[in-house]
Structure formats: C-alpha cells, structure tokens
Amino acid sequence: MQICVIGAGYVGLVTATCFAEMGNQVVCVERDPQRVAMLSRGEVPIYEPGLETMLKAQLAGGQLSFTSQLKAGIRRAEVIFIAVGTPSGEDGSADLSHVLAVADELGERLDHACLVVDKSTVPVGTAERVAQHINAGLARREQRARVIVASNPEFLKEGSAVEDFMRPDRVIVGCDEERGRELLRRLYAPFLRNHERLLCMSVRAAEFSKYAANAFLATKISFINEMAGICARLGVDIEEVRRGIGSDRRIGTHFIYAGCGYGGSCFPKDVKALIRTAEHEGIEPGILRAVEARNALQKTLLFQALREHFNGHLQGRVVALWGLAFKPGTDDLREAPSLVLLDALLTAGAKVQACDPAATAAVAARYAAAVEAGQLMLSESPYAVAQGADALVLVTEWKQFRQPDFPRIRGAMRMPVLFDGRNIYDADQLAELGFLYRGIGRPA
Numbered sequence: 148m149q150i151c152v153i154g155a156g157y158v159g160l161v162t163a164t165c166f167a168e169m170g171n172q173v174v175c176v177e178r179d180p181q182r183v184a185m186l187s188r189g190e191v192p193i194y195e196p197g198l199e200t201m202l203k204a205q206l207a208g209g210q211l212s213f214t215s216q217l218k219a220g221i222r223r224a225e226v227i228f229i230a231v232g233t234p235s236g237e238d239g240s241a242d243l244s245h246v247l248a249v250a251d252e253l254g255e256r257l258d259h260a261c262l263v264v265d266k267s268t269v270p271v272g273t274a275e276r277v278a279q280h281i282n283a284g285l286a287r288r289e290q291r292a293r294v295i296v297a298s299n300p301e302f303l304k305e306g307s308a309v310e311d312f313m314r315p316d317r318v319i320v321g322c323d324e325e326r327g328r329e330l331l332r333r334l335y336a337p338f339l340r341n342h343e344r345l346l347c348m349s350v351r352a353a354e355f356s357k358y359a360a361n362a363f364l365a366t367k368i369s370f371i372n373e374m375a376g377i378c379a380r381l382g383v384d385i386e387e388v389r390r391g392i393g394s395d396r397r398i399g400t401h402f403i404y405a406g407c408g409y410g411g412s413c414f415p416k417d418v419k420a421l422i423r424t425a426e427h428e429g430i431e432p433g434i435l436r437a438v439e440a441r442n443a444l445q446k447t448l449l450f451q452a453l454r455e456h457f458n459g460h461l462q463g464r465v466v467a468l469w470g471l472a473f474k475p476g477t478d479d480l481r482e483a484p485s486l487v488l489l490d491a492l493l494t495a496g497a498k499v500q501a502c503d504p505a506a507t508a509a510v511a512a513r514y515a516a517a518v519e520a521g522q523l524m525l526s527e528s529p530y531a532v533a534q535g536a537d538a539l540v541l542v543t544e545w546k547q548f549r550q551p552d553f554p555r556i557r558g559a560m561r562m563p564v565l566f567d568g569r570n571i572y573d574a575d576q577l578a579e580l581g582f583l584y585r586g587i588g589r590p591a
C-alpha cells in the first residue's frame with residue numbers, strides 16, 4: 148500500500164518504519180529540513196532499540212523515504228497518518244494546533260480520495276474536527292475528492308516501540324465508514340495473525356479508548372504506590388503483597404510495581420487531558436485527580452527518605468544516583484522522577500553523582516550550571532558515581548543496575564546506604580553485604 152506518515156517524531160518514525168518493513172511504500176513528511184536530512188542519512192534522533200537498523204534497511208531498499216514537502220509526501224498516498232505532537236495546553240487539555248494545521252494543509256493540497264488517520268492521542272471529537280478542516284479546504288478549491296477520517300491510536304511503549312508495533316496486543320480502528328475500516332484491516336493484517344485482535348469501533352470510542360487505557364494503567368500504578376505507603380507503616384513488604392494480588396487473573400501481574408512514580412510523555416499528559424475533558428462535561432474526575440496527586444507525592448518520597456536519613460542536613464553530602472531517564476531503554480527525561488529528586492538535592496546543597504546509560508547528555512544540557520559549579524557529576528559508569536558517596540539511590544531500573552558488583556560498590560562508597568526507588572534488590576542480601584537498605588513500601 149502507498150502510505151504517508153506526517154510527523155517524524157517518536158510515533159511517526161516507528162509507524163513509518165514498521166509499515167515499510169511490512170512491504171508498504173512509505174513516505175514520511177517532517178517539516179524540519181534538518182531532521183529530514185538526518186533521517187535520510189539513516190541517523191535516528193531518538194533512542195529506540197531496533198529502530199535505526201530497521202530504518203536503515205528500509206531506506207536502502209527504497210521502501211521508506213523522508214521529505215519536508217507535504218505535497219510530495221501525499222501525492223500517491225492511499226492512507227495518510229497524522230502523527231504530530233499533542234502537547235498539554237496551558238490548562239492541561241490537549242493542544243490540537245499541530246493536528247489541525249496538518250488538516251488545513253491537507254485541505255489545501257489533497258486532490259485524490261484517501262483515508263486520513265489520527266495516530267496522535269487526541270480527545271473525542273477530534274476526527275470530526277479534522278474532517279471539517281480538510282473538507283473546508285477541499286470545498287474552497289472545488290475539489291471533489293472524498294476523504295474519510297479515522298482514529299487508530301497507538302499503544303507503543305518507549306523502549307519497546309518497534310516490538311509493540313510489530314506484535315501488538317490489539318489494534319484499535321475507529322472509523323464510521325466500512326471502506327476506511329477495510330483499508331486499515333488490510334494494512335494491519337500482516338501484524339495480526341489473529342484477526343480477533345483488530346477491534347473496530349466508532350471513531351469517538353477509539354479516541355476515548357486511548358485515554359481510558361493510559362488512565363487505567365496510571366491508576367494501577369498510583370494504587371499500588373498508595374498501598375506501598377500503607378504497607379511501610381504496617382511492617383509489611385509491598386513486594387509480597389504484589390505477588391499475592393497479581394496472581395489473581397482479574398488483577399494481573401503487570402503495572403502493579405510500586406516505585407518512585409510514573410513519568411514519561413504519556414501518562415502525565417493524558418491523565419491531565421482526561422481531567423480537563425471530564426470537567427468540561429461537568430463530571431468530577433475524583434479518581435483521576437487522586438491518581439495525579441499520589442504520583443506527585445510519590446516523586447518526592449526518595450528525597451524525603453534521604454532527608455530523614457541525614458537528619459535534615461544534606462548540605463555537602465555526596466549522593467550517587469542511578470538512572471535518570473523516566474524508564475529504562477530510553478533517553479527521555481520528560482516528567483522523570485529523577486528530575487524531582489535532582490532538583491531537591493541540588494537545592495538542599497548536596498553533591499550529586501549521577502549515572503544513566505542513555506540520558507546523561509540531556510541532563511548535562513539541562514543542568515549545565517550545576518555541572519559547571521561541580522555540584523553535579525555525570526558518568527556512564529555506575530561504579531564511578533558510587534565513589535565517595537554517602538548514599539546511593541536507584542531511580543530507574545536499567546538492566547545495568549540489576550546485578551552490580553555490590554562488594555565493589557560498598558568499597559567505593561563512604562557510607563553503604565542504598566535507597567531502592569524501584570524495589571529491584573533483595574533486601575536481605577543487601578543487609579548481609581553490609582548495606583543499610585531502604586525500598587518503597589518495604590519494612591526498614
């Protein structure tokens with residue numbers, strides 16, 4: 148099939164590359180010419196395992212190309228995906244200006260019948276607005292091409308996006324016209340051996356499903372984090388409780404890991420946007436507000452624990468920090484719990500020695516003044532940052548941190564104290580190795 152993907156951000160790039168991999172002819176339109184030049188050379192500006200190799204192969208094979216010209220990109224497209232950003236507006240609702248600008252441009256340029264698909268996470272009613280914008284442009288030009296608009300939200304996780312796209316749990320197709328549904332069914336058939344996993348529904352239901360899925364996952368996390376808080380007081384280990392409840396299939400084992408809070412570009416933004424939608428409809432979103440509040444609190448817990456440990460005196464203390472990205476497998480710092488901790492530590496006068504396999508460059512740019520002043524040291528070696536530390540804090544559970552040489556770490560630290568923000572270590576084993584260990588929702 149001839150496909151055009153508009154937007155070479157994280158979603159657009161993965162979508163374009165994976166459709167090309169499945170034998171479609173894909174043109175990806177990106178308005179930033181420098182990004183187009185980079186991508187055309189096979190350089191991928193985001194960190195996503197497996198993406199660069201696949202993209203290079205598809206470029207070389209001629210299945211995938213990049214352009215900054217929308218007109219050239221859509222010329223032969225049967226399906227056009229809109230995968231541009233929907234950042235949070237000032238009031239937390241989704242800012243649709245990029246999506247609607249693309250719709251306007253499509254209205255100005257389209258001259259053939261095609262299917263336009265919203266891939267970006269957009270509030271209910273957006274597909275209708277996109278259709279209005281496109282049709283207004285077509286009508287002005289007296290262009291009779293018939294355009295169908297559908298919603299096909301993505302459920303990719305950063306760090307495993309290629310795998311998620313190639314082997315999806317389900318694909319949601321929201322389209323009110325059979326012809327549009329049929330095109331998307333054909334396009335996704337090779338990704339879904341089991342056709343029951345392609346779910347067709349109304350456009351509005353598809354748009355809402357995306358928000359409901361992310362809000363539910365965020366709720367699971369905030370719920371377990373609240374349980375962890377109660378457990379800690381009662382001398383109960385949340386890790387035992389997690390296993391105890393997760394084995395009930397109605398609850399499930401996923402997304403019930405207590406930790407120092409969720410981050411990323413999706414959960415925080417989508418929960419906020421859904422709150423605004425509910426308010427707009429006169430519904431009090433009490434659960435969603437609690438999910439947000441619990442997460443904000445959760446991000447402060449590691450700092451509170453450190454402050455207590457040092458009796459309120461962090462000035463001059465050396466704190467080693469493992470993991471800066473909001474989760475393993477990405478260099479993305481958006482809404483990362485590490486930033487809340489880092490800000491608080493720097494403000495309190497601590498010296499921070501931080502390590503991350505992918506995100507140190509971004510942190511160096513963001514905290515240039517602290518790096519310059521010698522208050523923040525960055526390294527890719529977990530051992531280098533443990534040197535002389537009064538405490539070590541695990542924030543992001545990268546594989547590299549799972550089984551370190553603890554005797555070596557202990558030897559390097561001034562004080563063997565470990566705060567485990569993701570509960571990945573065995574508390575008893577660390578105690579045996581001479582560490583003072585503190586987890587989230589685990590008895591001291």
Ligand code: UGA
Nearest residue numbers: 301302303304305402403404406408409410411413473474
């Ligand atoms: C999330 C969803 O999982 C995807 O399905 C969705 O497509 C995507 O948002 C999106 O809307 O684009 P992502 O933000 O990449 O994906 O990351 P997740 O793997 O879901 O992790 C989010 C955060 O939750 C991380 O900070 C992680 O550390 C935290 N988390 C996750 C927990 O604290 N506990 C858990 O049990 C699971």
